[in-house]
Amino acid sequence: MSNEVRTWANEQQLPGVPKSILVYLGDRMNDAVGYAWPSTARIAKDTGWHRRTVAKAVKYLVAEGFIATRRQYYVGDHSLGSNRYYFPALGTVPPEGTAFPITGGYDAEGKWNEVYEYEGSGVFSDESDSPGQ
Secondary structure (H helix, E strand, O other): OOHHHHHHHHHOOOOHHHHHHHHHHHHHOEOOOOEEOOOHHHHHHHHOOOHHHHHHHHHHHHHOOOOEEEEEEEOOOOOEEEEEEEOOOOOOOOOOOOOEEEOEEEOOOOOEEEOEEEOOOEEEOOHHHOOOO
16 A cells, blocks of 8 residues: 555545545555556455446546556466556656566466566576576
8 A cells, every 4th residue: 555645646636436446546556566456346346336437437537647557468368457557646657558467377276376577588487497597
């Protein structure tokens, strides 16, 4: 949670639904990585708003410049992941069209399996293939 983003979100003059979504995203913001990434379904579940209502509010917030979204995709099958939500008034936003791969995934038992990646090298599957090994 980012107190700075949440405080900023609470100070914005917005209609009810967009404001509640902005505050929610501010609460989900990860300071270490600089963005929030809940799925639309997760936002809907946590806020009680319908998924279409959430999608309309996100579209409004993007159009008004309160947030910027960037798509993520799974490396394994190239399916789309959740959006990354950035707050332009408070930090840097990657250029439109930047690719953001999700390098891990859940296995058949529901455990997260990380696929390790390092910049400019491609993807490798276990630590023994990591740089310097």
